[in-house]
Amino acid sequence: MLHAILLTTALTLQPAPSEDAVRIAKETIILDGHVDVPYRVARSGEDVGLATEKGDFDYPRAMAGGLNAPFMSIYVAATYQETGGAKAQADRLIGQIEGLVHAHPDKFAIAKSPRDVRKITASGKIALPLGMENGAPIEGDIGNLKHFYNRGIRYITLTHSKVNHISDSSYDEERRWGGLSPFGAMLVERMNALGIMVDVSHVSDEAFEDIMEVTKAPVIASHSSLRHFTPGFERNMSDDMVRKLGENGGVIMINYGSSFVTEEANTYRARGAADYAAYLEAEGLEDTPERQAAFTEQWTAENPYPFADLSDVLDHIDRAVELAGIDHVGLGSDYDGVGDSLPTGLKDASTMPNLVQGLMERGYSEEDIVKILSGNALRVWEEVERVARRTR
Numbered sequence: 001m002l003h004a005i006l007l008t009t010a011l012t013l014q015p016a017p018s019e020d021a022v023r024i025a026k027e028t029i030i031l032d033g034h035v036d037v038p039y040r041v042a043r044s045g046e047d048v049g050l051a052t053e054k055g056d057f058d059y060p061r062a063m064a065g066g067l068n069a070p071f072m073s074i075y076v077a078a079t080y081q082e083t084g085g086a087k088a089q090a091d092r093l094i095g096q097i098e099g100l101v102h103a104h105p106d107k108f109a110i111a112k113s114p115r116d117v118r119k120i121t122a123s124g125k126i127a128l129p130l131g132m133e134n135g136a137p138i139e140g141d142i143g144n145l146k147h148f149y150n151r152g153i154r155y156i157t158l159t160h161s162k163v164n165h166i167s168d169s170s171y172d173e174e175r176r177w178g179g180l181s182p183f184g185a186m187l188v189e190r191m192n193a194l195g196i197m198v199d200v201s202h203v204s205d206e207a208f209e210d211i212m213e214v215t216k217a218p219v220i221a222s223h224s225s226l227r228h229f230t231p232g233f234e235r236n237m238s239d240d241m242v243r244k245l246g247e248n249g250g251v252i253m254i255n256y257g258s259s260f261v262t263e264e265a266n267t268y269r270a271r272g273a274a275d276y277a278a279y280l281e282a283e284g285l286e287d288t289p290e291r292q293a294a295f296t297e298q299w300t301a302e303n304p305y306p307f308a309d310l311s312d313v314l315d316h317i318d319r320a321v322e323l324a325g326i327d328h329v330g331l332g333s334d335y336d337g338v339g340d341s342l343p344t345g346l347k348d349a350s351t352m353p354n355l356v357q358g359l360m361e362r363g364y365s366e367e368d369i370v371k372i373l374s375g376n377a378l379r380v381w382e383e384v385e386r387v388a389r390r391t392r
Helices: 019-027 037-044 059-065 086-103 114-122 143-150 182-194 205-214 239-248 268-283 289-302 310-324 349-361 366-391
Strands: 031-035 069-075 108-111 126-133 153-157 197-199 251-254 329-331
Touching (some): 031 366, 114 126, 114 366, 143 182, 182 197, 182 205, 239 251, 268 289, 329 366, 349 366
Parallel strands (some): 108 126
């Protein structure tokens, strides 16, 4: 399989956003459903409280762009489902964010509720709510759900790249449960009772349908886009799913990654792999790491990665609004989670005013823009809290 190398290409210059766009970005809470800072920092050791050379998020860039309420993704890889240690890994990553707050108490604070988000951002700090990507750390023990709630987890993406004990995955051909497992259905009910949002990003279509039947609270898709633009890519949501999410009262938070946004970027790796296989067959050659590396270098030079751009992301927002309504669309950038594939105009946390400018040019009112930036997500979170209070 070809491992595509994303090469830097000449990028179209993004016009500077207007003063109004900058004002809205700076005055409004911007809640991002999914930022992979914990995983990035665990590998690099960077201090995102300071300016960093790499990655998509750090304090200076977030403040410059107005991104002041990013959900920190406590991402636990599917490999932990085989090796064990998923719960311990999640605890380590939560501790890492606690350490970031301890090191920079003037810049960050952990948020455990919408009220916290509003209070923290009003004080001029960046609020850091926590979401768990992959339910593997629950480890089949419903008691672990309360453990992670107490540590600040406020949504759980039920699975990731492989089926787990909770749910089938959109990325995995194995459909062990045909949707949710019996434990997964019980977990959704318990999440409703505790006030933890159910995240349908990554689950299979069948699991999504099961969740819609079980949940008593609105759900989120923390970092998904629309399958309409990437046919056959189950990781994105179908039109019917987006409609149902709106009827449920939930919110789809649009992923910026180019492979989530355009078909050309989504199929880039597959095209490279097919060309490599055709090359081997035509030349009567065997696959070797050296041969693959040489082919990849030449192929990527001749076929630069087709980055999406801001307008493509806006197309997803427009269609999601058309399908579900203006009250059911938000943002889930996947910063620090999609490598070098971010679209032109939205390359890092500093570029949020560009998105605001694009929404203004598409005819969205300031009231509607505020809903997309955070209002819708905060409303869902508050409703999840209300359901929990009624359930207890």
